[in-house]
Amino acid sequence: MKKIVLFLVMCLSAFPVKADEGMWFLMFIERLNHRDMEKMGLQLTAEEIYSINHHSLKDAVVQFNGGCTAEIVSKDGLVLTNHHCGYSAIAELSSAEQNYLRDGFWAKERSAEMKPKSLYVRFFVRMDDVSKRILSKVNDKMTETERNKIIQQEIALIEKENSEGGKYTVSVRPFFQGNEYYYFVYQDYTDVRLVGTPPESVGKFGGDTDNWEWPRQTGDFSMFRVYADKDGNPAAYSKDNVPLQPKHYLPVSIKGVKENDFAMILGYPGRTNRWMPAGGIEQNVKYAYPAWVEGAKTGMDQMKKYMDKDATVRLQYASKYASTANYWKNRQGMIDALTKAGTAKTKAAQEAKFNAWANKPENKEKYGNVIATINKYYVETNLKSRHDNYLTQLLRTSAYGVAPATIGNALIGYYKETDNNKAQMLPKITALIGNVYGDFYAPAEKDILAAQLNLYASKGAEYGLAPEIAKMKAANNGDFTNDVNNAISKSIFANKEAITAFMENPKPEVIATDPLFVISNDLIAKFRAKSPEQLKADDDFAIAYRELVEGLRTSKLNAIQYPDANSTLRLTYGKVRALPADKRNDAKINNYTDMQSMVKKYKAGDQEFDLPARLLELNKAKDFGQYADKAGYMPINFLTDNDITGGNSGSPVLNGKGELIGIAFDGNIEAMAGDVIFDSKLQRTINVDIRYVLWIIDKYAGAKNIIDEMTIVK
Structure with missing residues (x-):
């Protein structure tokens, strides 16, 4: 049997399969892509994908809370997205006593569905x-x-x-x-409520170790429901609201997938930079991304120190830590992939051809200086990019880095206003204080700020530090521990109690000299500061970059027909497609993983590789029901060669009939250069097999009420 499988794989490799590059606007599908998609297996018309006047696939795909994608999977507004997309909402609804992040949650009836404070589709x-x-x-x-x-x-x-x-x-x-x-x-x-989530040991199985890796065995999904008023219009949360009746929802196929099956993904990819010049790539690899990686890891280490000690603190920082860790590994993967692929050299060669075209007599006036201007800009901003990334990670991971200036400046403005304006401003300031100090643990914040200031003062100095930080460094020899301790002990921004006490007995004149305010305001002012020379350089670069892209398109030296991703709805299409055989995956073809491979990774009590006892029992009994593959195994994840990026998390993976076969949740680290240059050989999308999702809901959780809502195609 193994010889037959090997022969089939060799036959497949004899006919090279090209991954389909492109994140396409839906309005152009018929003109640019539809015929190609039909050849690959699409059975829908372009009108069934995107229509203004009739319901279509686009009506079942939503942007989830501004940063992910989700899909509608029932006539009653049931929403399916990634576990990591719902992570912050699940953490918010959890407590140390009722920890839904750790234990999972399933609403057996509508009245049990829970509303987070802020969530929208x-x-x-x-x-x-x-x-x-x-x-x-x-x-x-x-x-x-x-x-x-x-x-x-x-x-x-x-x-x-x-x-x-x-x-x-x-x-x-x-x-x-x-x-x-x-x-x-x-x-x-905006009335979006939690319906169900698997425990973190399923939804985040593999943790940071497996993140961006293949083979993968992660049940990365969670479920919500959209509510509306009785007429189907958006409405603020109310017990009188009813489940939304969507224009279109996705049927769910449990037929399974195989190599070369057609697969398309609709979603909201966040950011690609495929027109980025060689100098920008070089800057990221050598200056910006290393600073990002080091700064993120510094913040993570301080958070984790306290998260491991206290369940409540772990919930408070769960979302921030997960987000920081995700991009920490992503940026290191980008450094490695861009370096290995020699992407900057590839771009430089293209730019040399463009420069020759640009300096032909008929093009020279408009395009002749484009490459020189762009290259000059990157040389002049290399040190700034490194400095800014250290500072960015300080501000992203440290509440003390941002909150004192944000709240302090709001209060300075507030105390200068008339009474009428104060009445309008106060609720916003009160809400801001609640948001800042809601997920806040002072001992952790103290150590995060001290560690980040030490790093920033050490590694950002070549460009030039924020003035007050530079003064402090000169006095403390680069160790900010005592300065931070002293600042917190004297600050009205030290904690919620301190700022509340200040507002009850305000002395506005002390804000400007508050030691935490001075640090925070100095950092933010430095981050925002731009000299006239920098502003001029930015303008020159913007013009040159725009002309570079225009010239590359006009000259046909770059064949890209789709625009960079920017969180607008796109469609990408491709096929189920294996990576080369990998000894870490014992699947017959390296395009899927199964339950047995997950159980092999199981480590009792391990934070990343533990599994629920019930899941292990069901696996031992081979109780997979209708969700098992016809070959007998329980599928977990599978690969396609779709062109996606961050923001596509939670996107529906659809077959040629527009039926849901999986949920996109990750990419492979070997192709992390994909945001800059598409790799047709290596780039893959890692998806949760919808059969595993349904098995968890039905067999593991016993939430058959949710299964019964969906249209299951057998």
Whole structure:
């Protein structure tokens, strides 16, 4: 049997399969992609994917809380997304006594569904091209400041025209570095409630060790429900709200997948930079990303020290830690992949060809200095990029780094206002204080700030530190421990009790000299500061970058037809596709993992590789029900070669009929260069097999009420 399987794999490899690069606008699918998709296995019309006048697939795909994707899977507004996308909401609803993050949660009836404080989904209504309208208002004689002002004025008009009096959220976005503009119309629903989540040992199985790795065995999913008023309109949370009746929802297929099956993904990819010049790649690899990695790890180490000691602290910092860890490993993977692939050299070779074209007599006036301007900019900003990334990680991981300046400046403004304006401002300031100190543990914050200041003062000094930090470093020899301790002991921003006491008996004059405010305000001011020379360099670079992209498209030296990702709805298509055989995965073809491979990784009591006793019992009994593969194994994850990036987390993976076969949740670390340059050989999307999702809900959790809501295709 093994010889037959090996022969089949060799046959497949004899006919090379090309991964399909591209994150495509839905409005152009019929013109650019539909015929190619049909050849690969699509059975839907372009109208069934994107329609303004009729329900279509786009009506079942939502942006989840601004940073992920999710899909509607029932007529009653049931939402499926990743566990890591719902992570912060699950943590918020948890306590040390009722820890849904650790133990899981399943609402057996609608009344048990739980509402987090702040969570929304965004439905895509329509889009259109407004490039001619906007670009007709500007010309090459304008400065960047003049150009941007006029463009923003026109954008404001377009957004107002299409909002229907505030019914819709409208966003006009630039593409191809400002060479094209499109508007997007959305409708937001804010009453979104938790329906179910597996325990963290399932939803985050493998933890940081397996993150961005293949083979993978992670049940990365969670479930929510969208509620609306009785007429189906968005409404604030109310017990009178009813489950949304969506225009379209996805049927769920349990037929399974095999090598070369068609797979398409709709979602909201966050950011790619495939037009990035060679100098930008070099800057990221040598300056920006190493600083990001080191700064993130410094914050993580301090958080984890306290999270491991206290269950309540672990819940408080769970979301921040997970987010920091995710990008920490991602950026290190980017460094390794971009270096190994020689991406900067590839881009430099393309730019050399462009420069030759640009300096032909007919092109020289407009494009002749583009490459020189871009290269000069990166040389001048290398040290700044390193400094800014150390400072960014300080501000991202340290509440003391940001909160004192944010709250302090709000209070300074508040105490200067008249009584009428104060009445309007106070609720916002009170809410800000509640948000800052809601998930806050002072001992951890003290150590995070001290460690990050030590790192920043050491590694960011070559560019130039924030002035007050530089003074402190000169006096403390680079060890900020005592300075931080002293500042916290004297600060009104030390904790919620201190700021509350201050507001009950305010002395506004002390804010400006408060020691934590001085540190925080200094850091933020440094982060925002730009000299006239820097502003001029930024403007010159923006013009050159825009002209580079325009020139590359005009000259046909770059064949990319799709714009970079920027959190707008896109479609990507490809196939189920294996990676080369890997001894870590005993699957017959290295395009899936099964329950046995997960159990082999099981380590009782381990924070990353523990498994629930019930799951182990069900596996031992081979109680897989209708969700087992026809070959007998219980599938967990599978691979496709779709072109995705961050923001696609939670995206539906669909077969040719538009049926849900999986949920996208990760990529493979070997292809981390993919945000800059697509690797058709290595790039893969790691997906949760929908059969595993359903098995967890049905067999493990016994939440058959949720299964019964969905349309299951056998």
